[in-house]
Amino acid sequence: MNTHTLSGGFADAPIQSAQAFRAILDAMARPGKIMALHGAAPPAPLSMAAGVALLTLTDATTPLHLAGAADCAPVRDWVAFHIGARLVKAGDAAFALGTWAALQPVTRFATGLPDYPDRSATLIVEMDRLTNHGPTLTGPGIETATWLSLPETAAFRANRALFPMGFDCLFTCGSRIAGLPRSTKVEAL
Amino acid sequence: MNDATPEPAYNFAYLDEQTKRMIRRAILKGIAVPGYQVPFASREMPMPYGWGTGGVQVTAACLVPEDRLKVIDQGADDTTNAVSIRRFFARTAGVATTTRTADATLIQTRHRIPETPLHAGQILVYQVPIPEPLRFLEPRETETRKMHELEEYGLMHVKLYEDIARHGQIATSYAYPVKVSGRYVMDPSPIPKFDNPKLSDSPAIQLFGAGREQRIYALPPYTKVVSLDFDDHPFTASKAAHVCDLCGARASYLDEVITDDLGGRMFVCSDTDFCTDRQAHGKRGRLSAPISGGAA
Numbered sequence: 001m002n003t004h005t006l007s008g009g010f011a012d013a014p015i016q017s018a019q020a021f022r023a024i025l026d027a028m029a030r031p032g033k034i035m036a037l038h039g040a041a042p043p044a045p046l047s048m049a050a051g052v053a054l055l056t057l058t059d060a061t062t063p064l065h066l067a068g069a070a071d072c073a074p075v076r077d078w079v080a081f082h083i084g085a086r087l088v089k090a091g092d093a094a095f096a097l098g099t100w101a102a103l104q105p106v107t108r109f110a111t112g113l114p115d116y117p118d119r120s121a122t123l124i125v126e127m128d129r130l131t132n133h134g135p136t137l138t139g140p141g142i143e144t145a146t147w148l149s150l151p152e153t154a155a156f157r158a159n160r161a162l163f164p165m166g167f168d169c170l171f172t173c174g175s176r177i178a179g180l181p182r183s184t185k186v187e188a189l
Numbered sequence: 190m191n192d193a194t195p196e197p198a199y200n201f202a203y204l205d206e207q208t209k210r211m212i213r214r215a216i217l218k219g220i221a222v223p224g225y226q227v228p229f230a231s232r233e234m235p236m237p238y239g240w241g242t243g244g245v246q247v248t249a250a251c252l253v254p255e256d257r258l259k260v261i262d263q264g265a266d267d268t269t270n271a272v273s274i275r276r277f278f279a280r281t282a283g284v285a286t287t288t289r290t291a292d293a294t295l296i297q298t299r300h301r302i303p304e305t306p307l308h309a310g311q312i313l314v315y316q317v318p319i320p321e322p323l324r325f326l327e328p329r330e331t332e333t334r335k336m337h338e339l340e341e342y343g344l345m346h347v348k349l350y351e352d353i354a355r356h357g358q359i360a361t362s363y364a365y366p367v368k369v370s371g372r373y374v375m376d377p378s379p380i381p382k383f384d385n386p387k388l389s390d391s392p393a394i395q396l397f398g399a400g401r402e403q404r405i406y407a408l409p410p411y412t413k414v415v416s417l418d419f420d421d422h423p424f425t426a427s428k429a430a431h432v433c434d435l436c437g438a439r440a441s442y443l444d445e446v447i448t449d450d451l452g453g454r455m456f457v458c459s460d461t462d463f464c465t466d467r468q469a470h471g472k473r474g475r476l477s478a479p480i481s482g483g484a485a
Contacts (some may be wrong), residue, residue: 014201018253021213024310025251029220029394029409055215059210115338118218118227140223140370141409142393164372168221181221183370183409 002151005077008041010055020056027170028179032137032146034130037176043074049172050124055121060084065093065109068102070126097124100151106159108165116160117164127151130173139184147189148178156186174188191422195283201241201332202249203281208232212405215237216396219407225318225337226404234400236277240270240272241299242400244316250299251312251396252278257285259293264442272297288462300363302384304441304463306312307393309410315378317399320406322366342374355420362427367414374417375406378443382416383428383442389414431456434476436467 010016016039023035042051059065065087066075079085090096090108096108103109103123127149134149135156148171150156159166159182166182180186200206208230215229234242252258258278262270266288274297275286287293290305297314304374307313323333326344336342345366352360365382369375377388378397387396389410395408408414418424429443434455441463443456455476458464468477 008349013206015254017206018201018251021209022251022253025213025216025220025394027216029407057210057214059461061207061209061211062214092272099235116228117222117225118215140412141220143260143411164222164225168217181409183223 004043004074005081007109008043008051008078009082010039016052017056019037020052024056024170024177024179025054028141028168028181030141031184032047032132032142032148032178034132036175037177038175040139043078044073045069045072045126046097047126047172048175050126053124053170053172053177054079054083054085054095054097055169058083058085058096062094063088063092065090065096065098065121067096067098070098070102083177093121095122095124099125099126103114105184106155106167111159111162111167113149113167114165117166121167122163123167123169125151125169127171127173130171136187137180137184138187141181142184148180150180150186153186153188156180156184160185177186195414196280199281201254201282202252202278203235204232204246204249208246209250212246213443215405216247216250216407219396219405220394220409222373223408223412224373224375224406224407226399228403229396229405231403234274238401241274241297243398243402243405244297244299244314244400245274245398246400247314247396247398247405248274248278248295249282251295251314252282252284254282254284256282256294257287258463259287259290259296260298261296261301261303261460261462262299264303264394264444264463265461267461289466291463293337300379300381301442301459302387304458304460305466306387307391309394312397313391313393314348315380315395315397316403317376317378317397317402319403320365320376320397320399320404322364323376325369337373340372342417345374346419349417349419354420359418359422359424365424366417368417369408369414370412371415375414377414380425381428381442382424383426385414385416385424386426429456432474433458433464433467434474435463437471437474438464438467438472438475 037052040051043189111123169180215227229356260275262268290303364379416424
């Protein structure tokens with residue numbers, strides 16, 4: 001364990017997590033809207049936004065899956081100290097974190113039950129870029145249509161077809177975050 | 190309106206951090222499945238069930254120090270429930286409060302949607318007594334859950350049909366059931382059906398908290414919300430056929446107030462901020478006080 005494990009959390013958790021949640025709520029309620037997060041300094045390769053999302057939403061009651069490069073000792077130690085989430089395999093996770101490639105196949109993740117669609121995974125997807133250019137998004141939270149640089153469309157269309165079941169996504173890049181709930185229709189531009 | 194600075198003995202917005210994370214996760218799942226009731230581990234709050242413990246927990250999970258909070262009880266900013274919840278958050282979160290709808294960033298409401306249209310920077314939190322729209326038709330949770338799963342809402346249409354058979358019209362006038370985004374039938378909390386059209390395509394985020402029943406549900410902005418009806422008995426947003434006796438408003442929802450024991454009565458806007466604002470702009474109703482200091 002190095003000293004970096006102990007740092008990088010919220011300095012003032014009640015206030016910073018409240019501000020972070022409002023940004024995440026806005027991101028999820030308005031799919032495609034890119035919001036800024038700040039307040040955490042997680043170890044590489046995690047982006048700041050992914051670290052803030054973990055600190056805000058996960059704790060010892062939420063099984064977490066780290067995928068690919070995110071599943072490294074510094075991140076595992078940081079999660080153990082700041083969050084205490086149990087690290088599990090993909091199918092058991094309430095939250096999963098990694099790049100889109102590392103999270104494949106996404107059909108592994110919980111999509112909820114027909115009578116309890118809320119028992120589904122939330123994927124925190126690390127992105128190289130996050131812009132409002134890409135596939136078209138329509139649905140609840142979007143007035144007419146918006147666009148987001150999604151890694152692909154087929155997986156999200158398949159996920160939308162499961163509605164009301166399905167997983168929900170948060171896309172993170174640096175300090176920025178955007179949401180894509182299962183309710184959003186995704187069409188290739 | 191800032192009657193207190195935050196009390197240092199409390200965590201920000203009263204609830205502990207783990208509870209807020211749990212509520213926040215439920216809110217996000219509610220947003221992802223509009224109209225679906227997400228179970229959550231509702232906490233004891235320092236007020237009785239029925240006083241808005243669900244709304245208070247949702248508000249506590251959403252508040253940031255920069256917020257400007259408005260609390261209404263059946264449209265009024267100055268009744269016991271509204272005053273005590275507003276003071277609760279002024280004391281435990283130190284947030285600014287307001288009675289003006291347009292200035293508020295977070296509005297907790299009991300049984301009304303403000304007359305002033307909401308805007309994109311706002312969150313409306315509803316206090317919900319019975320979140321399950323099918324509960325009075327089917328008391329078993331196992332059955333209503335299965336009905337939502339199978340999208341089997343025939344029973345609700347039978348109920349509305351029986352209204353028509355008995356009364357000649359759909360007699361349900363509050364907590365009027367709606368269908369959200371073409372999927373879940375939802376109880377909009379006991380708002381008058383006059384307010385139902387405002388649920389649909391609102392630019393604001395709408396969150397619903399039921400503390401005793403331990404459910405949270407949500408409407409993201411710009412979500413289609415349709416009041417259930419029949420082709421030959423279309424939904425109508427009804428109100429008392431009067432104008433406000435204080436501000437003369439014709440299109441706002443009215444409360445009837447008994448003024449004596451001889452059958453005297455008056456109708457006033459249920460939304461006190463809306464009514465006060467109109468009066469401040471010189472609008473007058475039948476029983477308005479004469480303008481003081483006016484032309485001699």
